[in-house]
Amino acid sequence: MDIDRSVVVASLGGETAVKDMSHEARADALEDYLAARLQAAVAARQSNKPYPTVADHEERVDRRGYRRGVGRLFVHEHNIQDPDAEAPTLTVPRLAPMPPKPTLIDFFRLRFATSAHLLQSARLAQKRGASEETILACLLHDTGQSLMKADHGYWGAQIVEPYVSERVAFAVRYHQALRFYPDPSVGYEYPETYYRIFGVDYVPLPHIARAYDYARNHKWYMDARLVTLNDLYSFDPSVQVSIDEFTDVIGRHFRQPKEGLGNDNTPVSHMWRTMINPDAPL
Numbered sequence: 001m002d003i004d005r006s007v008v009v010a011s012l013g014g015e016t017a018v019k020d021m022s023h024e025a026r027a028d029a030l031e032d033y034l035a036a037r038l039q040a041a042v043a044a045r046q047s048n049k050p051y052p053t054v055a056d057h058e059e060r061v062d063r064r065g066y067r068r069g070v071g072r073l074f075v076h077e078h079n080i081q082d083p084d085a086e087a088p089t090l091t092v093p094r095l096a097p098m099p100p101k102p103t104l105i106d107f108f109r110l111r112f113a114t115s116a117h118l119l120q121s122a123r124l125a126q127k128r129g130a131s132e133e134t135i136l137a138c139l140l141h142d143t144g145q146s147l148m149k150a151d152h153g154y155w156g157a158q159i160v161e162p163y164v165s166e167r168v169a170f171a172v173r174y175h176q177a178l179r180f181y182p183d184p185s186v187g188y189e190y191p192e193t194y195y196r197i198f199g200v201d202y203v204p205l206p207h208i209a210r211a212y213d214y215a216r217n218h219k220w221y222m223d224a225r226l227v228t229l230n231d232l233y234s235f236d237p238s239v240q241v242s243i244d245e246f247t248d249v250i251g252r253h254f255r256q257p258k259e260g261l262g263n264d265n266t267p268v269s270h271m272w273r274t275m276i277n278p279d280a281p282l
Ligand SMILES: [Fe+2]
Pocket: 141, 142, 152, 175, 176
């Protein structure tokens, strides 16, 4: 892969910013840059291919060493994309230790596999004047994917349910189903990416169709719909959003347990502990 030094330096915030980085941070940044380039190369190659069908996806199931529903913390992202890609076997990163009483912000900094996506979605919702609860729902909407991509709306809602309002949990849970159903009244269309991810002839599963019907007629429908509207697929690597922008929203709407997430003895504490230590063999 060709690397243009000036492009890499610019993408990291310029010469001064790069000079101020530690060796480790610089190495991490270069790795992120290369991973993004690789992903773009894979995407460009895919764009010349026709959309796969459901049968194509079925046929690939036992050609992978993992299942597609596995959480993003547990397998390298770019190994998940395409079994036919010529990518080398990529390894997962070593995770930094978590503080003894981890906060939601610690998870954004050190664990959530989709942090950049979540932050960009929340920033977009904020720019469009969404309510603080909607901004928080956008910030949390794909947290479930760190643990499990399959049915991630349900996993995500469950993980945060003890700490947020019912309304925020509703938006997180139902955004998953709403993604499959257009709503022209707000300009939401079926995502083009889904033709590729699920197959061009994919029909949402019955539980998703039922969830859509339920959410469509619910008083909080628009909360979940706004999550799908601010849910971006095209990430702009030049836009760096910091979790610091949302500390006030989190402070007002996320009930951080004083013992730390994972230590607070709720029905979901083990899920946070699993994200703290996804390398545990049992
Ligand atoms: Fe999602």
